Amino acid sequence: MTSAPSSNNREQRRFGRTGYVALLGRPNTGKSTLLNTVLGQRLAAVSSKPQTTRKRLLGIHTEDDAQIIFLDAPGVHVGKLELHKAMEKAIARVLEDADIVVAMLDPTREPGSEDELTAELAVSCGKPVILAINKIDTASAEDIARSLAFYRQHLPDAPVLEIVALERARVEPLLQQVKTMLPEGPFLYGDDDITNTSERDIAAELIREVLLEELRQEVPHSVVVAIDSWKEKGNRLRIDATLYIERENHKAIIIGRRGQMIARIRESAERRLQAFTGMPVTLCMFVKVAPDWRQKKRLLQEFKLLE
Numbered sequence: 001m002t003s004a005p006s007s008n009n010r011e012q013r014r015f016g017r018t019g020y021v022a023l024l025g026r027p028n029t030g031k032s033t034l035l036n037t038v039l040g041q042r043l044a045a046v047s048s049k050p051q052t053t054r055k056r057l058l059g060i061h062t063e064d065d066a067q068i069i070f071l072d073a074p075g076v077h078v079g080k081l082e083l084h085k086a087m088e089k090a091i092a093r094v095l096e097d098a099d100i101v102v103a104m105l106d107p108t109r110e111p112g113s114e115d116e117l118t119a120e121l122a123v124s125c126g127k128p129v130i131l132a133i134n135k136i137d138t139a140s141a142e143d144i145a146r147s148l149a150f151y152r153q154h155l156p157d158a159p160v161l162e163i164v165a166l167e168r169a170r171v172e173p174l175l176q177q178v179k180t181m182l183p184e185g186p187f188l189y190g191d192d193d194i195t196n197t198s199e200r201d202i203a204a205e206l207i208r209e210v211l212l213e214e215l216r217q218e219v220p221h222s223v224v225v226a227i228d229s230w231k232e233k234g235n236r237l238r239i240d241a242t243l244y245i246e247r248e249n250h251k252a253i254i255i256g257r258r259g260q261m262i263a264r265i266r267e268s269a270e271r272r273l274q275a276f277t278g279m280p281v282t283l284c285m286f287v288k289v290a291p292d293w294r295q296k297k298r299l300l301q302e303f304k305l306l307e
């Protein structure tokens, strides 16, 4: 006798188009923006400065018939520091894990060596590639044609989508394209999951996003944020964070005259942390020197920037 099918399907894993989608492209093309827009939440740090994203971030988008798992990677960039090498490794891992690759193009800037490398990585990983031309809200038709022609030399057959990563409606065609190219399988995550990254790690990224906005030139790039403690008291959240800097002389810059800079950073970060956690936040920051941390593998591992 065969057993009757269960009437309660709720416990069963859902099934549909699903897989990992790597976001690949040089710094500043809008990869993290795309992730945030699709998830409808500010998860990834976004800024107008290159090398905002330092490590892989996973974002899960679930629909009735599909679960798309985005892997946001650091921008494709060749640098001399150990940190840059760690970022290259993070990109390689993302490409390894991906079922398909979305190569993001920023037509508002002339294609250069980082685009060359992006295209080469996309080709050599052997995965199906989609070309997503972003920022078409500001790019001219000539800009778009120039960027596309450049990438077409390497990826003549890849489907092309024009998008605006800042607007949900204008990324929809990309999601549809991704869905058609993903394999079928059981969903790996629950319907409400949006990431596997811890709240603390996201909080650290949100603080770093503020540093990138407020501080100039090299200074924000040489800071790493560590969350030391996270405590709920009543309906308030108290977060202690240490900002590790490379050199003593950056301390004065971050703290600012009469502490004005660090106060501004704190206010802005507290607002973002409150929006993210849904609770009022008190943020206490400490600034410490970790000499040349970007050159030291041990420190990169400690800061979870290198596996």
Ligand SMILES: Nc1nc2c(ncn2[C@@H]2O[C@H](COP(=O)(O)OP(=O)(O)O)[C@@H](O)[C@H]2O)c(=O)[nH]1
Residues within 6 Å of the ligand: 025, 026, 027, 028, 029, 030, 031, 032, 033, 034, 045, 046, 047, 048, 049, 050, 051, 052, 053, 075, 134, 135, 136, 137, 138, 163, 164, 165, 166, 167
């Ligand atoms: N005009 C315009 N700007 C965008 C768009 N997408 C991203 N940006 C901006 O491009 C900059 C870099 O974005 P980000 O997501 O950090 O790029 P990433 O380095 O590729 O992750 C930010 O200032 C974004 O606001 C878009 O569709 N249109």
Ligand SMILES: [Mg+2]
Residues within 6 Å of the ligand: 031, 032, 033, 044, 045, 046, 052, 053, 073, 074, 075
């Ligand atoms: Mg990014």
